[in-house]
Structures are given as C-alpha cells and as structure tokens.
Amino acid sequence: MSFHSIKKEKSTVNRSIKTVLDLNIGQSGNIVEIKGGRGVNQRLSDLGLTIGTEITILNKSPFTGPVILRVRGSSLVLGRGIAGKIYIRY
Amino acid sequence: MKTNYKKIRVALAGNANVGKSIIFNYLTGLHQHIGNWPGKTVEKAVGSVYFKGFEIEIIDLPGIYSLSTYSIEEIISREFLLTEEPDIIINVVDGSILERNLLFTLQLMELELPMIMLINQIDIANEKGIRINFTKLESKLEIPVIPTIATRGIGFTKLLEKIVEIALKKDGVVHKKISYGQELEFQLERLQDAIKNSRILSSYPKRWVAFKILEEDELVLDLIQREKEKPSRKFNKDKENLNKETEIIPLSKSIIETLEEFHGHSCGELITSEKFGKINQICRDVQQIEAIQKISLRDLLDKVFLHPVLGYLLLIGIVLCLLYGVFFFGDLTSNYLLNCCENLRPDFNQIFGKGKLSEILWSSFEGFMGGITIALPYILPFYFILGVLEDSGYITRVAYLMDRFMHIIGLHGKAFIPCMLGIGCNVPGCLGCRIMERQRDRTLAIFVITLIPCTAQSIIIFALIGNYLGFHWVIILFVFILFLIMILGNLTSKILPGEPMGLIMEMVTLRKPNLKVVLLQTWFRLKEFLVIALPLIIVGSILLKILELTELLGILNKLLLPVTVGLLNLPEEIGTALIVGITRKELAVVLLGSLFGTSDLATVLNPIQMIVFALVTTFYFPCLATIAALKRELKWRKTLLILASELSLALVLGAIVSRILFVIW
Numbered sequence: 034m035s036f037h038s039i040k041k042e043k044s045t046v047n048r049s050i051k052t053v054l055d056l057n058i059g060q061s062g063n064i065v066e067i068k069g070g071r072g073v074n075q076r077l078s079d080l081g082l083t084i085g086t087e088i089t090i091l092n093k094s095p096f097t098g099p100v101i102l103r104v105r106g107s108s109l110v111l112g113r114g115i116a117g118k119i120y121i122r123y
Numbered sequence: 124m125k126t127n128y129k130k131i132r133v134a135l136a137g138n139a140n141v142g143k144s145i146i147f148n149y150l151t152g153l154h155q156h157i158g159n160w161p162g163k164t165v166e167k168a169v170g171s172v173y174f175k176g177f178e179i180e181i182i183d184l185p186g187i188y189s190l191s192t193y194s195i196e197e198i199i200s201r202e203f204l205l206t207e208e209p210d211i212i213i214n215v216v217d218g219s220i221l222e223r224n225l226l227f228t229l230q231l232m233e234l235e236l237p238m239i240m241l242i243n244q245i246d247i248a249n250e251k252g253i254r255i256n257f258t259k260l261e262s263k264l265e266i267p268v269i270p271t272i273a274t275r276g277i278g279f280t281k282l283l284e285k286i287v288e289i290a291l292k293k294d295g296v297v298h299k300k301i302s303y304g305q306e307l308e309f310q311l312e313r314l315q316d317a318i319k320n321s322r323i324l325s326s327y328p329k330r331w332v333a334f335k336i337l338e339e340d341e342l343v344l345d346l347i348q349r350e351k352e353k354p355s356r357k358f359n360k361d362k363e364n365l366n367k368e369t370e371i372i373p374l375s376k377s378i379i380e381t382l383e384e385f386h387g388h389s390c391g392e393l394i395t396s397e398k399f400g401k402i403n404q405i406c407r408d409v410q411q412i413e414a415i416q417k418i419s420l421r422d423l424l425d426k427v428f429l430h431p432v433l434g435y436l437l438l439i440g441i442v443l444c445l446l447y448g449v450f451f452f453g454d455l456t457s458n459y460l461l462n463c464c465e466n467l468r469p470d471f472n473q474i475f476g477k478g479k480l481s482e483i484l485w486s487s488f489e490g491f492m493g494g495i496t497i498a499l500p501y502i503l504p505f506y507f508i509l510g511v512l513e514d515s516g517y518i519t520r521v522a523y524l525m526d527r528f529m530h531i532i533g534l535h536g537k538a539f540i541p542c543m544l545g546i547g548c549n550v551p552g553c554l555g556c557r558i559m560e561r562q563r564d565r566t567l568a569i570f571v572i573t574l575i576p577c578t579a580q581s582i583i584i585f586a587l588i589g590n591y592l593g594f595h596w597v598i599i600l601f602v603f604i605l606f607l608i609m610i611l612g613n614l615t616s617k618i619l620p621g622e623p624m625g626l627i628m629e630m631v632t633l634r635k636p637n638l639k640v641v642l643l644q645t646w647f648r649l650k651e652f653l654v655i656a657l658p659l660i661i662v663g664s665i666l667l668k669i670l671e672l673t674e675l676l677g678i679l680n681k682l683l684l685p686v687t688v689g690l691l692n693l694p695e696e697i698g699t700a701l702i703v704g705i706t707r708k709e710l711a712v713v714l715l716g717s718l719f720g721t722s723d724l725a726t727v728l729n730p731i732q733m734i735v736f737a738l739v740t741t742f743y744f745p746c747l748a749t750i751a752a753l754k755r756e757l758k759w760r761k762t763l764l765i766l767a768s769e770l771s772l773a774l775v776l777g778a779i780v781s782r783i784l785f786v787i788w
C-alpha cells in the first residue's frame with residue numbers, strides 16, 4: 034500500500050488517533066487498532082504489539098524507510114507499510 | 124560403544140537471537156549433525172552430550188516467536204513437539220527481554236510436556252538494570268528456572284543435572300495451568316468439555332486444541348475436518364460420537380462470535396492480549412528495572428550505526444573494505460596456491476605417465492584445486508568477516524538501513540543478508556534465502572542472487588577489464604550490473620503473484636561477537652560450498668577433459684559460432700571458454716590465454732569484445748554448483764525458468780551492448 038492511501042484511510046478514522054508513522058522519535062503512545070490483516074496482526078501480537086500496549090519510537094530511517102520502536106522491552110523494526118497500519122492514541 | 128547409555132530426548136526451543144545456538148554448540152560440541160527437516164528447506168540440528176550415564180540428545184528447534192502458523196519454522200517446531208513428544212523442552216529465554224519472551228513460554232506450557240526454563244544473557248540484562256527473581260518466577264510458573272550466561276558457559280552443569288533429575292522422576296510432572304480472564308476461561312472450559320466428549324484429536328492436550336480452535340488455526344481445523352470424515356465411513360454404529368464431533372465446529376463458531384463481539388477484536392489477538400496481560404502481572408512480581416542514567420557504549424554505537432548519514436557512510440565503507448580486502452588478499456594467496464599446484468605437475472607426470480587417463484586424473488585434481496583456490500583465499504575470509512558482522516548484531520542494522528532500497532526489487536531489508544552472502548559464492552547465498560518468510564520472497568531473492576557476480580565472476584571482471592581497460596571500467600561495469608539487477612528484480616517482483624511483504628524484524632542487542640559461534644557459522648557455510656559445489660566442479664572438470672580429448676569441444680564450439688561470432692561479435696575461440704565457464708566461471712578467463720596462444724589478450728580481443736565477454740559470462744548461466752543449489756531450493760520447474768531467462772538475457776544484452784559500443788567507441 035502506498036503512503037498516500039494510508040493517509041487517506043487515516044483521515045476517515047478519529048482525528049485524535051494517528052498511526053505509528055505520525056509519531057516523532059522519542060514519542061510514545063498506546064495502540065488502539067492494527068489493520069494489518071489476519072496474518073500480519075497475529076505476527077505483530079506474537080511480538081508483543083497488542084491493543085493497549087505502549088510503544089516508543091526509537092528511530093525512523095530517512096527515505097521513507099522502516100521505523101524502530103520499543104515494545105515490552107524489545108526493539109522491533111517495522112517497514113513503513115506495516116507501521117502505517119498501527120493506530121496509536123497519545 | 125555407548126549403547127548402554129540411557130537416552131533422553133531434549134528439544135531446545137526459544138525466540139530467535141536468545142543465544143540458543145551458542146547453548147547448542149556449547150553442549151554438543153562436535154557431536155552434532157546438521158540436516159534438513161524431512162521435506163522442508165529448514166535446517167535441523169541434532170547433537171548429543173553424555174552426562175552421568177545418560178545420552179542426552181538435543182534437537183535445536185528453529186528460533187521462533189510463537190507456535191502459530193505464520194512461518195514454516197513455526198509449523199515444523201510445533202509438529203515436532205506435538206507428535207514426537209520429546210522428554211523435556213528446554214525453553215531458552217532472553218533475560219533482557221523477559222516480558223516478550225514469556226509469551227512463547229506460556230504457549231509451550233500448553234503442550235503439557237516437562238519443561239526447563241533457561242534465562243540467558245543475564246549479564247546483558249544486568250547491564251540494562253534488570254534484576255530477575257528466579258525463585259519467584261520458578262514458583263509462579265512451576266517450572267525449574269536456571270540462569271545462564273551462554274557466552275561464558277555459565278549454568279550448563281546445572282542444566283544437565285536438572286535434565287537427568289527430571290528424567291529420573293518416575294511420577295509425571297504436574298502441569299501448571301495459567302488461567303486468564305473469566306469470560307475466556309468460561310468459554311475455553313466449554314470447548315474443552317466438547318473436545319473431551321467427542322474424543323477428537325485425542326492425542327493432543329485438550330486445552331491447547333481449544334486455544335487453537337478459538338484462534339481459528341488453519342492446521343488444527345484441517346485436522347479436525349479430516350478426523351471427522353474418517354469415522355463416518357468406517358464406524359457407522361458410533362453415530363452418537365459422530366454427532367458430538369460435528370458439534371464442535373458450530374459450538375466454536377458461536378463462542379468466537381460472542382468473544383469477538385464482546386471485545387471487538389479477533390479471537391487470536393484477544394488470546395494473545397490476555398496472555399500478555401498475565402505476563403505483565405508476572406513480570407511486575409519477579410522483575411525489577413532500574414533506569415540506567417549513563418549512556419552505554421552500546422547506545423553510542425547504535426547512534427552511529429543507525430544514523431541517517433553516518434550509518435550509510437559506515438555501511439558503504441565496511442562493504443568496500445570487505446570486498447577490497449577479500450580480493451586483495453585472495454589474489455595473493457590464490458596465486459600462491461595455483462603455483463604450488465602447477466609445481467606438482469612434473470611429479471604427477473612422473474608417477475602416472477602421459478596418457479589420456481592420466482590427463483583425466485590430472486584434470487580432476489585441477490578441478491579440486493580450482494575449487495580450493497576459490498574457497499580458501501576468497502570465500503573463507505569473506506564469510507568469517509560476515510559472521511562477525513552477523514554475530515555482533517550489526518547485520519540487522521544493515522537490514523534496517525537497506526530496507527528502503529530492497530523494496531525497489533520487491534523485497535524487504537532482510538533479503539540484503541543473503542545478497543551479501545551471494546557476493547562470496549552464490550551457493551550459500553541461495554541457501555541463505557531461507558530467512559525470508561514466504562516462498563514468493565525466497566524465489567525472488569534467489570533469482571536476484573544468481574544475477575549477483577560472485578567471487579569467481581568478479582575475478583573475470585578484475586582480470587580482464589581491470590588489467591586491460593583500467594579500474595574505472597571495472598567500476599562502470601559493476602554499477603551497470605547493479606542497475607540491471609535492480610531493473611530485473613523490480614520487473615520480476617511485478618510478475619510474481621502475491622503482494623510484497625513488509626519488514627517485521629527484531630533489532631537484536633549489539634554484543635561482542637563470540638569467536639566459537641563465528642567459526643562454526645563460517646565452517647557450516649564453507650561446508651555448503653565444499654559439499655555442493657566442489658564435487659560438481661570436479662565432475663565438471665573431468666567431463667570437460669573428456670570433451671576436449673574426444674574433440675567434441677571443438678564441434679560444440681563450431682555449433683555455437685552463429686551465437687558467439689554472429690550475435691555477439693566475439694572471436695570464434697570464445698565458444699569453448701563459455702562452455703568451460705559453466706563448470707567454473709573463472710576458468711573461462713584463465714583458459715583464454717591458452718585458447719588464443721598468447722598471454723597478452725589485448726592482441727586478440729578489442730575492448731568492446733572484452734566488455735561483452737565479461738557481461739555475458741556474468742549472466743549467461745549460473746555455474747553448475749549454483750544450478751544444483753537452485754534445484755535444491757526451488758525444484759526443477761523454477762530452476763529451468765531461471766536458467767532460460769538468464770541465458771536469453773545474456774545473449775540479448777551482449778548483442779545490444781556490442782552494437783551500441785561499436786557505434787560510440
């Protein structure tokens with residue numbers, strides 16, 4: 034999914050809710066929803082990304098590359114496509 | 124000899140990067156066997172250790188995060204644990220990431236097998252300010268907990284003693300049931316009762332089956348479906364049972380509906396959420412975390428490695444140093460080895476005389492030495508350095524940095540790792556593609572790797588283009604090849620069915636590389652080259668000699684004339700070099716001298732011909748050994764498809780380049 038279509042999807046959701054991509058380095062938030070589809074959602078929750086979990090952005094790579102976030106004491110690298118499907122309240 | 128030892132089968136299970144392989148290697152030493160799981164391209168490592176009259180057989184399961192069906196590794200691991208029921212599961216846990224690791228522990232506990240928990244890397248945990256109360260954890264989970272520092276061999280005797288102690292226990296182990304929220308427990312209970320009554324999947328733990336049904340696990344639902352069909356044909360009298368069996372699916376459907384309506388998320392996610400809730404409680408009780416104020420060396424290094432500018436500069440620097448170093452030292456040692464080999468020729472002739480048979484024998488020796496002169500000077504140091512980068516955790520930083528660029532060819536950042544391997548030798552590169560989660564990505568990555576110039580192909584480019592046209596042409600050629608690979612990868616990713624997969628990867632903690640692990644890893648990769656490639660190189664050399672002696676080579680060369688001379692504008696002798704190159708790429712250029720009867724190739728090949736020849740030998744065929752690796756990983760159909768497309772690519776490319784360069788030169 035391209036970056037644009039993610040943004041469009043987001044605007045139809047609640048305004049106070051943003052995706053992981055909207056957080057800056059060092060910011061934290063709690064997960065409210067993951068729209069990755071069955072397989073990806075299961076994988077992400079196995080790695081500790083469940084609803085309500087607090088995450089902190091550790092790093093964002095330039096050129097629309099992946100993000101690194103801290104979750105349950107571990108560091109995870111997520112590609113942009115996937116990170117854009119994780120919705121956060123902060 | 125050791126038949127009177129009593130055998131205990133133990134499975135090592137745990138998340139990736141928890142130090143499982145170090146533990147396995149430490150315990151089993153050289154008593155290990157690396158193979159594949161039957162019918163799967165996933166590595167299976169089995170080894171044994173003898174302790175107090177017991178032979179403890181250790182099966183190292185793949186590093187996974189869950190017992191679901193996300194990857195082949197997960198499916199293999201759970202099938203093994205469920206059907207082969209090892210005597211003990213050793214769950215290796217990373218002490219510095221206890222919370223995340225415990226999810227897998229809870230899943231393993233549902234299998235109701237005896238377990239031991241190893242909490243590894245407690246040194247790193249301490250550095251991060253994490254203190255774990257092991258006895259408290261032990262009493263919470265009712266599993267023996269042993270702290271270890273695998274890199275220093277601490278905790279292993281205790282582990283072995285515990286294994287023997289559990290094996291000697293006559294009465295079965297009590298399995299602690301971890302209970303979750305009321306609503307979930309109530310529904311699980313209902314489902315479990317139905318499972319018990321229907322006697323479905325009776326060999327599996329009931330609670331585990333109930334969990335899996337609620338998670339809508341495809342494999343378990345499939346098993347139930349199949350078991351349901353079986354008795355309906357065989358035992359008609361058992362009608363009552365049959366009815367109960369058919370009840371399970373509708374019952375589970377209504378339960379799932381209720382739960383999902385209540386919580387608003389899929390049942391699978393709900394279950395994982397509940398488990399993490401429980402884990403959170405446990406961790407709060409057993410773990411103390413002090414915030415560490417001072418910035419550690421680790422954090423500092425990570426700042427540099429992941430920096431948007433410095434990180435890339437460092438990466439480019441490391442890759443260039445690696446390649447330059449390997450080729451510079453490789454050239455020196457390789458020439459030395461080749462000279463030694465040539466010096467043996469007179470002695471060899473004295474012993475075996477000068478006949479056709481002795482020629483064939485010599486050629487097989489030459490093939491062997493040819494393989495060795497690639498393996499020792501080039502591949503060995505390359506993989507050693509790569510192993511250091513890998514074990515230190517740097518390589519996951521590379522995958523992070525390269526993710527964006529790998530998406531150009533429809534792959535995510537992890538694919539960069541096998542691509543690096545491919546620069547050494549395409550064979551381990553192809554096998555290394557197993558780290559990709561899905562078959563589509565594996566196929567695509569393997570295809571891309573066969574296009575990457577390996578050591579031998581790079582030697583051609585350096586020897587021909589570098590020596591006669593200058594180093595700047597080498598750079599131009601490599602950049603051109605890189606662009607071509609990107610375009611082809613991009614096109615192929617669009618043709619292949621399935622969406623490109625995003626990157627989900629754990630960023631492992633940086634650590635000092637462990638020499639033993641690096642050496643073993645290097646040896647296993649080198650072994651892949653020696654076992655798959657070397658025999659084929661030898662057979663290829665013998666076949667070539669026979670072709671040469673029977674003058675078939677000349678005939679083949681004649682048949683190729685329309686292509687070599689007509690299409691590619693190369694001299695007619697080149698056909699032979701191209702045929703020879705299939706066994707070993709670098710032979711193609713070594714042979715040119717003797718084919719033309721001169722050591723100064725500039726007198727027989729013009730610059731355009733050199734460039735065309737270098738390009739064609741890079742792409743026209745992967746070498747025999749790579750073809751064997753392709754067949755292993757992709758089966759024949761895809762292998763042939765790759766071969767056909769690469770051959771046509773090389774010919775079209777050669778024809779176009781020779782004509783364009785002819786006009787502009």
